[in-house]
Amino acid sequence: LKNLKVVICLGSVSHDATLKMLGLKKVDYKFIHNAQHDIGNGVTLIDSYHCSRYNTNTRRLTVKMFEAVFKNARDIIGATI
Numbered sequence: 001l002k003n004l005k006v007v008i009c010l011g012s013v014s015h016d017a018t019l020k021m022l023g024l025k026k027v028d029y030k031f032i033h034n035a036q037h038d039i040g041n042g043v044t045l046i047d048s049y050h051c052s053r054y055n056t057n058t059r060r061l062t063v064k065m066f067e068a069v070f071k072n073a074r075d076i077i078g079a080t081i
Contacts, residue, residue: 004043006073011050018045033061034069036076044076 009015012031019026022039029037029045037045048069049061056062 005077007039007043007045008069008073009045009047011048011052014050015045015047033065034072036072046073 007018009018009031015029015031016026019029024039029039031047033047033049035047037047039045046069048066049055051061051066054060
């Protein structure tokens with residue numbers, strides 16, 4: 001993955017597992033929806049609430065919020081869609 005620029009984590013479980021895999025400390029990378037974390041080597045980790053039925057039904061995660069995560073990822077990689 002030599003061209004990797006962005007990792008999107010859907011939910012705190014994914015966020016925590018990604019940090020653990022990379023040997024990074026959770027205390028330095030707090031899970032917040034749409035937070036962007038520099039995880040080194042030019043890669044940005046973006047957090048999102050998981051798109052579960054619970055999160056969408058309770059409006060903890062809205063379509064607009066979810067789309068904003070992917071817009072930010074596109075902005076980072078310079079993609080136009």
